[in-house]
Amino acid sequence: MGRKIDYIIDLLNFYKALGFKELPNDFLKSLLKNSHSKSVKTESLLYSIVNIQSKKNNENLSESLIYNDDFSLSIGHKKNSAIDKLNQEIKECKKCPLSNSRKNPVCGQGNINAKLMFIGEAPGVDEDLQSIPFVGEAGKLLTNLIEKMGFNRQDVYITNTVKCHPPANREPFESEIEICFDYLKREIEIVSPKVIMTLGKVATYALMETKGKLKEIQISKIRGKVFFYREITVIPTFHPSYLLRNRKDKWLTWEDAQEALRRLK
Numbered sequence: 001m002g003r004k005i006d007y008i009i010d011l012l013n014f015y016k017a018l019g020f021k022e023l024p025n026d027f028l029k030s031l032l033k034n035s036h037s038k039s040v041k042t043e044s045l046l047y048s049i050v051n052i053q054s055k056k057n058n059e060n061l062s063e064s065l066i067y068n069d070d071f072s073l074s075i076g077h078k079k080n081s082a083i084d085k086l087n088q089e090i091k092e093c094k095k096c097p098l099s100n101s102r103k104n105p106v107c108g109q110g111n112i113n114a115k116l117m118f119i120g121e122a123p124g125v126d127e128d129l130q131s132i133p134f135v136g137e138a139g140k141l142l143t144n145l146i147e148k149m150g151f152n153r154q155d156v157y158i159t160n161t162v163k164c165h166p167p168a169n170r171e172p173f174e175s176e177i178e179i180c181f182d183y184l185k186r187e188i189e190i191v192s193p194k195v196i197m198t199l200g201k202v203a204t205y206a207l208m209e210t211k212g213k214l215k216e217i218q219i220s221k222i223r224g225k226v227f228f229y230r231e232i233t234v235i236p237t238f239h240p241s242y243l244l245r246n247r248k249d250k251w252l253t254w255e256d257a258q259e260a261l262r263r264l265k
């Protein structure tokens with residue numbers, strides 16, 4: 001039964017992220033037997049279900065919840081449409097000066113239903129050329145980590161904080177991070193992962209939402225300290241490019257990856 005409730009909560013969060021404030025009665029009927037309302041506010045249904053979930057003795061309502069495979073198809077379709085729309089916007093984006101220096105914008109890649117998401121800083125030279133996140137040497141290192149965790153790249157979702165390559169591989173400016181953040185926010189809402197690993201200072205800064213404090217963040221001090229972004233567990237760790245230069249710190253990233261695996265259970 002717990003799986004069904006988790007499923008419904010995921011579903012409602014997804015519809016909420018898409019901007020639905022109310023759900024039609026047909027939808028409601030598919031979820032709850034004996035409902036006579038004309039519509040229901042997404043937020044309040046979600047709130048009720050989360051509350052009900054915590055009341056362990058409420059067997060009657062548990063039994064009245066039903067699971068409908070059609071919803072899985074419908075969610076898959078909606079997620080695909082939402083990510084396609086988002087990627088199209090990124091491909092055409094000229095909202096910040098990085099649009100002048102990039103060769104190609106780089107959209108996220110991977111499983112849009114992934115429970116684990118990796119967020120890097122910005123596309124490098126190889127990514128800019130190929131329009132794929134995390135290729136080249138840093139990409140290989142990330143792929144090794146993902147495989148060591150028991151997954152492959154198709155199982156997880158990989159993206160960057162800013163979607164365009166900064167000139168001379170410099171760190172993105174705070175203004176660029178802020179402008180591009182809307183895309184990352186929407187990506188997270190669509191994928192709705194259980195755990196996010198932020199790779200390096202920039203991604204960690206973006207999810208901490210501490211505007212104007214990029215300079216103060218030191219990833220070596222923050223890594224290993226779990227925090228939450230919109231109730232999603234965030235595990236900051238080193239960027240693979242840093243690990244290529246500081247191989248002795250790889251074991252720390254492996255510790256962070258093990259924490260991610262524990263949180264995914």
Ligand code: SF4
Binds near residue numbers: 099176
């Ligand atoms: S970095 Fe982001 S905001 Fe700037 S041009 Fe690229 S997609 Fe648009």
